[in-house]
Structures are given as C-alpha cells and as structure tokens.
Amino acid sequence: MKMKTLAAMALAGAMAAGPAMAELVIPDLSYRTGPYAAGGTPFSDGYQDYFNLLNARDGGIGGESVRIIECETGYNTEKGVECYEATKGEGALIYQPLSTGITYQLIPKATADGIPMHTMGYGRTSAANGEVFNWVFNYPANYWDAASVAVNYLLDENGGDLSGKTIALVYHNSAYGKEPIRTLEELSAKHGFTLTQLAVDHPGQEQKSQWLQIRRERPDYVLMWGWGVMNQVAVQEAANIGFPMENFIGNWWAGAEHDVTPAGMAANGYKSLNMNRVVDYPVLGEIKALVHDAGNAAGDGSNLGSVLYVRGMYAAMLAAEAIANAQEIHGVTAVTPAMVRDGMEALDITAARMAELGMDGIGPEFAVSCENHGGSGQGLVQQWNAADGIWVPLTDFIAPDDGVIDPLIAEDSAAFAAESNITPGCL
C-alpha cells in the first residue's frame, strides 16, 4: 500500500513537472590558471561563448539547450583525467581536452566509455585513422600536416626548390615537441634540405644555447614547435640575435597574440601556421550583442576575436554541427554520445555552410569519414604586424603532402592497433 502511494505521488509529481527538458551536456576542460592560462583562457572563452550564442539565438541546437560544464585542468594531465571522470556521468556528449598529454590518457577511457573526443590540431596524430581510433577525431589538421604545410609554404617561397637550404627545428623537448621530427626528416630526404634539430627543455625560459647555435650556423629558416613561455622567449631570442623574423615560423600553438606582444616591435614579421583564419567575422558581432552585452560571456570579454578565441569558437562550431548532424541522422534531438560520434563521422564542412554561420572562410572545406577522422589537413600562414597588433593571414589554406603523411599515419596507427588488440574497422 505504501509503495503504491509513493509510486502514485512520484507519477503525479512527474506529470505536474511537465515533459523533462533534455540538455546537451558539453564539458569544457579548460585551464584558466597556472603557467599556460594565457593560452587556455581565450580558447575556453571562445568555446563557451559560441554555445552561449546558440542558446541565446537559437534556443540551443535543434531546440535542445546546451549546458556547459567547465572543469579546470591547469593543463595538468592528472587533473584532466579527474575532470573527465567527474563530468562523464553528467551525460557528456563530446570532449575537447585541449592538451596532448590529457588526450593520450583519455583515448582508452573515452573509447571504453563510448564518448567521442575531438582533438583539434593536437593529440595523437595517427588518430586520423578512424578505423583504429573509432572515437577520436582530430580534424581539420594534425601536427604532421602542420610540418608539411610549413615545408610546402617554404617550397612555394623558394620557387619549388629547397635543395641546399637549411631548416632548423626548435622544439619543446617533449612528446608534443618531437611530433613533427619524423615528418620533417621524410620531407628533408624528399626535398633535399638539411634539417637541424634543437631541443629546448621544459619550460623553455632559458634558450640562450639554442639561439647562439642558430646564430653560428645561420639556417635559412627556423620552424618552432613550442608552447607556453617557450614561445615568448624564442621570439625574443630570435630578435636578440637579429634572425630575420620573416624566416621564423611557429606552428599553430606558437602563433597567438600573447606569444609576440612581450617582444614588442622586435616581433614584427614573425610568422606562424594557423588552422583557422582570424578576421572580423559577423558571428563575433552576434556574440558581442547576444552573449557579452547580455552579461553571459564566459570570460571578461577581452579575448573576443583573438587567435585562440576564434579557434575555440571554431571548435565549438564543429561540435555543434556534429550534434546537429547526429540529430538529423537519428531523428531525435536528445542525442547520445554514440549518436554524436556518428554525426562527427558524417561531418561535411563546406564554404557555403561556414558563410551561413557567419564564419566565411574560417577553416578549410573538409569532409569526415570512417576512414579519415583528420579532415583535409590544410593550414595557412599568418604574419604578426606589431604596429597594428594583429595577425594578418598571408596565404590561403595550403594542403599538406599526403603522399608523405598518409603512410606515416598508417604505420603508427597499425602499431597502436597491434599493441592494443584492436581490429581496425568501422563502427
């Protein structure tokens, strides 16, 4: 009798409350504190503000509001894993770890839990092979693409011939920093340039030895795979030794405003890759009007339109498009992580769609498939204009050398599949 009464009360309560409002839960593994906060904060602001815009303007995605759960990782791998464990039970649909270290730890966990992960331009490069990494996506480009895009740009600058040239790679002495070495070695053999490798120990505050070596050896170009304080010190040291800044190219994690501003005018002309073009998009105006002016900004509003803010916004757009895809494929609005994975695998980002979203040309056109989770791999080159304090896109999106990169991805992913007992295939 008592049980019947309780059940009736519960049913009555549920009916009185009306139909349950589903939410699309998106965790944001951010880092707003610690040594890497200058990079983590604008990305997180852009990521959250775009979802806030969708909530304010469209009522969410497909009528379902987005709930963001922010968790501070401090760019610390252990904390990142804790954040994952703490948020996955909330119904997390997709993770953007924003750290190669955290990504490596989460690959087996997210795969076991059936939650898709988007590691945009970072993480495990061979995750581009979707037949091995069913739950991991690294579109629109990866580290090896970046190395190849840089070399293709230099080929273009040198009339298609780099033979006899010397390229120095200044890299963070970590798994992240060493990522482009194999690709650059292959490209060095193919194009006949000499590759010099200069490792910089973490955190990169002291680089005098490396830049004295560059001054002695006078390479034609310097490429940099840096992050955090290493970037600011490298730009300053390059300026100190009088290295031509237009011949100094950082990867896309060494090309934000805060990487160059400490060096002042001396940083003028420094170049970097970017996976997303940074211009004044109409969507930024919408975010200003509907999110910031409404008092719902994720941060203090000061990062709006910066390189990493736009990248965070771009990442959110790609996630939102995948969710919308999932809703369309499965015919439901309250999607599950598995459905979002299907949406990611069916993603087709066209120029028309980017323009429609108020982000005309923000990224390259690309389509994702079961076999290719890495997108087109294209990147562009931008240059710092110190007088105006802006990054200026120098090129259109440049394609990588798939002939070199695809075999490397196949080799590395096959090794991972063998050691993890994975039988490659589509879900």
Added chain:
Amino acid sequence: MSADFLYGIEVIINGLMAGVLYALVALGFVLIFKASGIFNYAQGVMALFAALTLVGIMEGQVPFSHLINAILGTEIHDFGWEVPALLAILLTLIVMVGFAWAVQQFVFRHLVGQEPIILFMATIGLAYFLEGVGDLMWGSDIKTLAIGLPQGGSIWVEEFTSGLGGDGFYGFFIDKLDMVATIVAAVLVIGLIVFAQYTKQGRAMRAVADDHQAALSVGISLNFIWVLVWSLAGLVALVAGVMWGAKSGVQFSLSLIALKALPVLMLGGFTSIPGAIVGGLVIGVGEKLFEYTIGAPFLGGATENWFAYMLALIFLVFRPQGLFGEKMIERV
C-alpha cells in the same frame, strides 16, 4: 684564432651572464635560510608575485578586479592612470615588505621551534597561496614589462670583435639585458654586503644568523629581523622577476625559475652570498659549455637542466655543505 675557439669563449661569456641570473634567484633563498633556517620554496613565486605587482601598479590595474566584477557585476579593470617605473618599483617594494610582515605575523611566528621540515612544508603552502593570490589580484594573462630595459645583442661588441676570427666568425654576441642584469646583481650584492657589515640592522641580522639565542639575549628582536630578511628576499625576488620577466613577459611560468636556483644552492651552499654568486657562475658556464661541446653535437641537445643538477650532485658528494657553506659539526 679559430672560429670554434672564439665561439667557445662566447659560450663562456654567455654562461657567466646566465649564471648571474640564476644567482639572483638563489640569493633570495640564501638570505632567508641563513637568517632563519627556512628553505623558502616560495622564492620563485615571490619573484612572480613581485613582477606581477610591478606591472599591475605601472598599468594602473585595479587589484582583484575580476573578483570585484564577478561579485558586484561591475566592469572595473583599471584606474585610468599609469605609474612611472621608479614609483611603481617603490610601491612594489612596499607591497613586498607588507607581504614579509604578513608571512611572519600569520605563519612563521606560530611555527617557532618547529622542525625544519614543518617550516619547509609551510613555505610550500605559502607558494601555492601566493600564486593564487597573484592570479586573483592581477589576472593570469601575460604582461609586457616596459620599464625601459635594453633588449637585443650589443652591436658595438659584435662589430668590435668580429675581426678576431675568420669568415665563419660573426663577433661575440652579448645580450644587453644580460649586461644590465650583471650590473644590477653586482650593485645588489655590494649593497647587501654593505648593509650587513655597516648598519645596525645588518649586524643584528648577522647576529641572528650566527646564533638565535645569543642574539635574543642581547635584545635583538627576532621577529623584526625575520621581517627584515623576508623583505630583503622580496627585494631580491623583485629584481629577479624583473630581469626574467623582461625576457619572457611577466607570466606564471616565472615561478619555475626557482628550479634554476636549486643546483646553484647545492653547489654554492645555502648560507653564503658569495657562494650563490660563484655557484651561479659555475652552473651557468658549466651547463652552457657542456651543451656546446658535448650536449648539442653528440647527445641531441637539451642537456642543460640535467647537467646543472649532475654538476651540483658531484659537488655535493665531495663537499656536502657546498663551496662556501658552513660545515656542520655535531659532537655526541
């Protein structure tokens, strides 16, 4: 002379300059350890906090503005004025003295007589607390330190020395900022020595360093001396923060410069100001020369961090008290 030989000399010169920067950080550790027996884990964070405060004051930033805005819903960020560098340095020093007083008043006064490990743990807590307060006060973005310090290699030195070698030698590279840091460090050390030798407070500080009980018995206030010592460590932290911050911008990685001071302390001893200087120079030259001759050509580079510790370890094995440290003799 061959270019390789001349570049070797260039590496030594730059190693000496880098060593001065390491010694600047190590000095703060020595001051506090000598006077109070506390190994101050927070010294690196103090350098960060001092530099953050200096830039914040110079730019007229409202302290805790993010917190104020979040609580009150306001949009306050700065006062709308800029403070000249010298005045800002003075105001920062006042803040660091206030910090020294607070540390003594609220932490170490309550830990008198505790084991050294307890005091060390307290400084770990202090480090994280201060880092958090720095973040709340001034924000976590990277700040440009614009106090007019010169940057770049000295063209004069380069041109003057370029004729020493053949075609492959481009003259010595010496960073102007490193030259300034060397002069500032020299002035700072001379100032500290003069202060310790010729002032009443300095002599009291030395007396406390020698024997707490004896100092107390002649009427020296331990509380005052420890506030004084933490204030001096704050001054040293400000100088170190400014010099390192001028290279990279003022950012939270600055706290990690403490890692560069540890091998210097192991080598120079925890209780000697000249030891910190000589230790810094030995580590600076040693790591740069090793990287130039062996690390980069044969070991793939990035040897400086571990080589500095290995060098310090070798010294530690043969001379545990460091080059200039006081030898501990305990009779039983």
